Amino acid sequence: MGKTKAGSARKSRGRSPAAASPAAAARSLRGKESSRVGKKPAAPRERPGEPPLPPPAFCLFDLGAQGERWVKFQERQSLTCEEAARLLLDTFEYRGLVKHTGGCHCGAVRFEVWASTDLHIFDCNCSICIKKQNRHFIVPASHFKLLKGADNITTYTFNTHRAQHTFCKTCGVQSFYTPRSNPDGYGIAPHCLDEGTVRSTIMEEINGKEWEKAMKEHKTIRSMSKP
Numbered sequence: 713m714g715k716t717k718a719g720s721a722r723k724s725r726g727r728s729p730a731a732a733s734p735a736a737a738a739r740s741l742r743g744k745e746s747s748r749v750g751k752k753p754a755a756p757r758e759r760p761g762e763p764p765l766p767p768p769a770f771c772l773f774d775l776g777a778q779g780e781r782w783v784k785f786q787e788r789q790s791l792t793c794e795e796a797a798r799l800l801l802d803t804f805e806y807r808g809l810v811k812h813t814g815g816c817h818c819g820a821v822r823f824e825v826w827a828s829t830d831l832h833i834f835d836c837n838c839s840i841c842i843k844k845q846n847r848h849f850i851v852p853a854s855h856f857k858l859l860k861g862a863d864n865i866t867t868y869t870f871n872t873h874r875a876q877h878t879f880c881k882t883c884g885v886q887s888f889y890t891p892r893s894n895p896d897g898y899g900i901a902p903h904c905l906d907e908g909t910v911r912s913t914i915m916e917e918i919n920g921k922e923w924e925k926a927m928k929e930h931k932t933i934r935s936m937s938k939p
Contacts, residue, residue: 805854805939806855810826810827810828810909811824811825812909813905814887814900814904814906815861815887815904816883817885818885820860820880820882820883821887823888827855829909831849831902831910832914832936833847833849834933835917837921840870840875847902848891848901850893850899850936850937852939853896853898855939856888856900864881865879866881867879874895875891877889894933896937897936898937918930
């Protein structure tokens, strides 16, 4: 997939997005090295005949004056230190994005993906994409999460076997796959998303029949799977 044909960009308006956004504003991480926050892990169990295990480690952060505030936040939200840190990181990494959900026809495969409300969709004309009308937008792997159906997915490959065409074993729908152009990300089928989170779409035609040339000439497609 690659080169944009002249006049091939087509923009359509969709449904207004739901008021979805990452969690509340993140807290600063700064201050004294000695600040200890987070829940104390459960003590590891010793086995008969083995030497005593070391005591469990505390979760350490340089929070300074924010230490007490962080602990209260964890307790109020019933979060472990790891969960609270993930919330903080997600707030920055997914800033400006919304959480879309989707899946296959029968419901055996379900996923969530963080992406813009305005989707840049590729329409490829390679031998397989033209057969199955594989229109998709690309996201980093870290923005995608399979919620259910890992054991109900099968994969088809051909030629270089780099593209992983994954689809539901039951209904045959491909709601996402791993593109040859972006093996470090996912191609998501916009028509498999649940309603309510897409504001607009731009369609870009890709000359997949000359894939190597198209990839060499395209300026941005490789970067779309980078966090």
